[in-house]
Amino acid sequence: MAQNRTQTDRDVVSELTTGRLSVYLRCLSYLESIHQETVSSAELAERFHLNSAQIRKDLACFGEFGTRGVGYNVSRLKEHLIRELGIDRRRNVVIAGAGNLGMALADYGGFNDRGFRIAALVDVDPAKVGRTSRAGIPVLSYSDIKRIVAEQNVEIGIIAVTPDAAQEVYESFVAAGLNAILNFAPVQLRAHGHVKLKNVDLRINLELLSFYLKGVEDGTA
Amino acid sequence: MAQNRTQTDRDVVSELTTGRLSVYLRCLSYLESIHQETVSSAELAERFHLNSAQIRKDLACFGEFGTRGVGYNVSRLKEHLIRELGIDRRRNVVIAGAGNLGMALADYGGFNDRGFRIAALVDVDPAKVGRTSRAGIPVLSYSDIKRIVAEQNVEIGIIAVTPDAAQEVYESFVAAGLNAILNFAPVQLRAHGHVKLKNVDLRINLELLSFYLKGVEDGTA
Numbered sequence: 001m002a003q004n005r006t007q008t009d010r011d012v013v014s015e016l017t018t019g020r021l022s023v024y025l026r027c028l029s030y031l032e033s034i035h036q037e038t039v040s041s042a043e044l045a046e047r048f049h050l051n052s053a054q055i056r057k058d059l060a061c062f063g064e065f066g067t068r069g070v071g072y073n074v075s076r077l078k079e080h081l082i083r084e085l086g087i088d089r090r091r092n093v094v095i096a097g098a099g100n101l102g103m104a105l106a107d108y109g110g111f112n113d114r115g116f117r118i119a120a121l122v123d124v125d126p127a128k129v130g131r132t133s134r135a136g137i138p139v140l141s142y143s144d145i146k147r148i149v150a151e152q153n154v155e156i157g158i159i160a161v162t163p164d165a166a167q168e169v170y171e172s173f174v175a176a177g178l179n180a181i182l183n184f185a186p187v188q189l190r191a192h193g194h195v196k197l198k199n200v201d202l203r204i205n206l207e208l209l210s211f212y213l214k215g216v217e218d219g220t221a
Numbered sequence: 222m223a224q225n226r227t228q229t230d231r232d233v234v235s236e237l238t239t240g241r242l243s244v245y246l247r248c249l250s251y252l253e254s255i256h257q258e259t260v261s262s263a264e265l266a267e268r269f270h271l272n273s274a275q276i277r278k279d280l281a282c283f284g285e286f287g288t289r290g291v292g293y294n295v296s297r298l299k300e301h302l303i304r305e306l307g308i309d310r311r312r313n314v315v316i317a318g319a320g321n322l323g324m325a326l327a328d329y330g331g332f333n334d335r336g337f338r339i340a341a342l343v344d345v346d347p348a349k350v351g352r353t354s355r356a357g358i359p360v361l362s363y364s365d366i367k368r369i370v371a372e373q374n375v376e377i378g379i380i381a382v383t384p385d386a387a388q389e390v391y392e393s394f395v396a397a398g399l400n401a402i403l404n405f406a407p408v409q410l411r412a413h414g415h416v417k418l419k420n421v422d423l424r425i426n427l428e429l430l431s432f433y434l435k436g437v438e439d440g441t442a
Contacts (some may be wrong), residue, residue, distance in 0.1 A: 185330075
């Protein structure tokens with residue numbers, strides 16, 4: 001139990017840090033697009049409404065790029081973050097479930113781009129196998145997962161099936177050797193400790209908006 | 222600028238708090254499902270890998286339900302959180318874009334349930350208007366947004382269109398009187414200050430998994 005908790009604490013810290021690195025990367029990409037060459041932690045904080053002390057702490061290990069009074073070199077810091085996030089090389093992804101959600105994810109901007117490649121969708125429905133997504137991602141047979149993962153060097157699996165099928169897909173992904181799984185099915189999976197599982201709970205976003213609307217109604221927002 | 226920042230700070234705090242309330246709600250729903258009647262902050266923390274000091278702080282305003290040594294009454298605390306999140310009454314939602322993503326969201330578990338109701342999808346494509354999602358949500362004409370919002374008392378708009386159409390949909394939602402908007406298009410929208418906008422960036426989840434895989438490769442995970 002104690003070991004479980006330590007693992008989870010590390011996961012949470014890792015998720016928070018990674019989330020911030022991802023945000024910095026987006027900010028730097030924007031600055032690069034408007035041809036800005038350097039940026040200070042204070043300007044990053046001001047411009048993107050971030051915490052400058054947290055920025056300095058997070059980027060302390062990239063000290064070589066931070067010159068007092070000048071700040072960071074935008075392009076070099078961006079490249080560094082890309083390496084830190086492990087997206088300086090291409091990671092192949094397979095999506096289980098070629099329904100609306102799987103098809104939407106296969107063609108989602110940013111899922112098949114800058115470090116990620118959707119190798120295939122897989123589905124149990126023979127009527128779907130052989131089709132492609134609008135962007136041309138092929139739908140292959142669910143029974144071929146193991147072969148696809150091995151042949152295409154897939155590292156990440158996405159679960160986009162119905163809640164009742166999600167656990168079976170999870171087990172197939174683990175059996176095929178995947179160590180990182182993203183789950184969109186709104187169900188609690190029984191997870192294996194050595195496999196990184198990230199659950200995406202889209203409903204939380206609606207609850208956030210409801211909380212805001214209630215604040216407006218109550219006159220506290 | 223100062224006012225902008227204050228607004229954003231409050232937004233960030235509100236998002237963090239709301240996110241935790243949503244997590245507590247899920248934990249309590251689980252405990253209720255296994256017929257557990259009371260729970261202490263320490264047990265909540267231990268069982269769901271949360272921070273017990275943070276739990277006590279977040280739930281301090283619900284003190285009447287927390288009896289020292291006994292803990293919270295699960296069902297009553299759950300009802301309280303539901304009221305706090307403003308989902309004790311039904312909020313109507315409209316989705317713009319009846320492509321794969323819009324259709325997937327219309328039928329997504331938790332989006333049309335417990336406090337939320339998807340009133341309709343809207344689309345500019347005449348070929349899609351008149352259809353329904355698998356769960357029976359109707360696709361109406363995009364030009365009818367204002368009427369749909371008024372007639373069905375819609376409070377939340379979801380943007381599920383392509384990036385190039387997202388800003389126009391945002392403006393239509395604001396013009397129709399919506400104050401809370403969820404954006405799935407991977408694009409930075411020019412936002413109006415009085416409208417709550419929540420951007421969902423799905424790519425961040427893949428970057429998190431990549432960061433984990435890189436840690437395994439480097440031997441630091």
